[in-house]
Amino acid sequence: MIITVTLNTSIDRTLFIKDFAWNKTIRTSQNVLGMGGKAADASWVLGELGVNNLATGFAAGDTGKLMEKMLLQRGCKTDFVWVNGETRTNIVVIGENGQGQSTLVSNGLEIGNRNVDEFKTKFTTLLQKASCVLIGGSIPKGVDISFYTYLVRQAGSAGLPVVFDASGPGLKAGIEGKPTIAKPNVDEISELSGENVTTIESAYRVGTELHKKYGTMFVITLGPEGALAVLSERSYRIPVLKVPV
Amino acid sequence: MIITVTLNTSIDRTLFIKDFAWNKTIRTSQNVLGMGGKAADASWVLGELGVNNLATGFAAGDTGKLMEKMLLQRGCKTDFVWVNGETRTNIVVIGENGQGQSTLVSNGLEIGNRNVDEFKTKFTTLLQKASCVLIGGSIPKGVDISFYTYLVRQAGSAGLPVVFDASGPGLKAGIEGKPTIAKPNVDEISELSGENVTTIESAYRVGTELHKKYGTMFVITLGPEGALAVLSERSYRIPVLKVPV
Structure with a gap:
């Protein structure tokens, strides 16, 4: 079974608009809810393709519950550590006249050391049923960047292929753990x-x-x-x- | 008991940003969920103030469920007609440098004649326990504008004070029903x-x-x-x- 790890879960709400201007009521032509968080998004696609997978990471609040439901509806398994705060809703705004797109991102999860410890235990257990581990996305507040090094190493030490996809300081930390593929x-x-x-x-x-x-x-x-x-x-x-x- | 009628229910997600530009990742400094829909919003405030009230109208999907939960958490009663589609999430973007604000609005509810009939029956029943009726907000697709005339008249005929607040063609239609206050x-x-x-x-x-x-x-x-x-x-x-x- 493929295990995907999303530390900073989110839902993406994608809005299509003609253009953006201040002090307007702007009608969206489409308003689509999708999975956010690189690894959970991979689970969502794997689920659609009928590939056995389980999504883990940190989740919170009603948005977290909705995110989990979206995964379950596609046949993914889930096993998140539930924390305080709220799984993020990122707003992706797409210009219909070729302007491109912008993403409005927020913080949401409130993660304490206790939660990190709980995730470590869960991750160790999950590795026993894993055939491959996919780790990706940003690192939420309250989690040290070196956690990516730890996770990649743990999965590697268990003899599993590790696929890793992240940006910024998290990317460097994950690569230090020597993933199979980045x-x-x-x-x-x-x-x-x-x-x-x-x-x-x-x-x-x-x-x-x-x-x-x-x-x-x-x-x-x-x-x-x-x-x-x-x-x-x-x-x-x-x-x-x-x-x- | 005050009855509030929101035909086009919504949740408002309000994001505070420094400025908007295309092809950027824009960090929000605040991301706040609030009640949308003029009448349901009144219920939300009345609930907070401890005033006995019930919110009705059309609702759909997970966003509708969340909206209802937000009302229940403030002590409001609810009795919605559940339809296809999804209660809207309107995105309110506020510029922190005095640019003002813009609202990205969507359609969401899918309302058929059967739903409208169901609401008429529900409304007639609810009027029997009402002390005052508050009707407001926009009219969703699938509902004729004259429905506002009908609702205001029904409540007025039941001898109840009717407070009405809407824009555009819906405003004119509601006023034709002769509300007590607009x-x-x-x-x-x-x-x-x-x-x-x-x-x-x-x-x-x-x-x-x-x-x-x-x-x-x-x-x-x-x-x-x-x-x-x-x-x-x-x-x-x-x-x-x-x-x-």
Whole structure:
């Protein structure tokens, strides 16, 4: 069974609008609720695909309950540590006239040391039934960044493949734990390596260096350029699929 | 018992941000859930004040359940007609640097004729325990605007005082039913009367005319100028209260 770990659970509410201006009532043409949090989102997709998986992490409040219900409705299993506060609702605003999109993000979970300890125990138990561990997303207030190092290491020590996807300081901490696979985008790998990765060539060079250092396979997403998978023996360029919208 | 009628129930999620720009991750400094829908919001406040009240109208989905829970937690009674779709979540974005605010509004409820009939029956029953009826907010898709005329008349025929607060075409329809009190703002009374009400003097003149026509007492809110209550015998100017924030 695949275990996904989302420390900072959230629901994404995506709104489509013509444009944003102050002091207006702005009518949304679509208002869609989706799973937030990289790892829980993976569970949601795995559930849809009928792949046996369990989502864990921290959750809170009515939004947490709704998030759990959304996962259960797709056939995922869940086992969260329930904390104070509220699972976040992030608001994704998409401009219909090609403006792009922006995300309004909030803090929500209130996590104490006791909760972290409870999660450690739960995680150890869950690893016994895991075939693969997927860890991702941001780290909530109250949890030290080094917790990602700990989690990746624990799963690795249990002999399990670990897939890791996060940004910022959390990315660095997780990579220190030597995951099997990491999926940074160009911004994230630039931050991780201290080099400005913009081309597929620089991604290959930096990815290879990082692979040597950590043993991690890096799948680097390059936006419209697709992705580059830097593995031990060889690397693969993954072109962008054309998806009818 | 005060009965409040909210046809288009909603929850308001209010986000405080420094500014809005496209293609950014924008951190919110506050993210507050409140009651939306003018009449349900009145219930929420009445509940907080310990005044016996019941909220009715149309509700749907998990957001409807959450809305109902929020009312129950404040000691309100509830008796909604449950329909398809989802009670709306309106997103109120407030600029912290004095930009003002904007509201992103959505459709959500899916109401059929059967639901409207069910509500009529419920409303007739509820009127028997009512001491006052408060009707307000927008009219959802699937409900004819004339429904406001019907509701206000039904409550008035039952000998109950009716307080009414709505915008746009719904306002006109509700006023046709001759409510006891209506609370338009200057924009709304301008639309209702076809005259451009901007000053307290013009509000008095137009309010008096409308009062003669409908018998309704108009409490016209004038923004920073406070409000003007146009009653049968006399009118009152209500200055703005200074509230420490």
